[in-house]
Amino acid sequence: MGATVRNIDEVEVSYDADSDVLYLSLGEPRPAITRGEKDGLLVRTDPQTDQVVGLTVLDYEKKFRQLDDVSWVEKQSLPNEIVDFLKRRPQFA
Numbered sequence: 001m002g003a004t005v006r007n008i009d010e011v012e013v014s015y016d017a018d019s020d021v022l023y024l025s026l027g028e029p030r031p032a033i034t035r036g037e038k039d040g041l042l043v044r045t046d047p048q049t050d051q052v053v054g055l056t057v058l059d060y061e062k063k064f065r066q067l068d069d070v071s072w073v074e075k076q077s078l079p080n081e082i083v084d085f086l087k088r089r090p091q092f093a
Contacts, residue, residue, distance in 0.1 A: 011081045015060065015092040022060040022092070024082055026053055037076060040064055052078055057086075065089045 014023040032044035032053050040058035045051060055078070057064050064070075073086045 011085060013085070017092065020059050020061050022057040022064075024055040024057075024085065026079060026081070029054070038072070039067060039070075041073070041076070043076065043078070052082070055082055055086075061092065065091065 010026070012023075012025040014025075015021070016023070030053060031047065033047050034042050034044050034056070036042055040060075040063055042056040042058065043052060044054040044056065046053050070087060070089065073083055076083075078086075
């Protein structure tokens with residue numbers, strides 16, 4: 001697996017190049033409930049507190065980075081660090 005891991009703005013970022021999947025985590029990984037949003041965005045929330053603990057983006061390079069407009073992520077009740085990261089859409093491949 002070709003993975004890149006780095007910390008950006010207190011968010012652990014991991015990109016799996018083989019699967020084209022981006023993982024964002026806030027704090028230590030923990031059990032979570034995943035809900036699907038749009039354009040391959042999967043939001044992970046703590047089942048006890050409903051707090052966002054992470055995010056998965058499917059087809060990150062192939063699809064998400066190619067979107068003309070991602071302003072809709074601001075309406076997803078996500079932490080500012082994650083919204084800022086998703087709006088920047090940095091390249092990993």
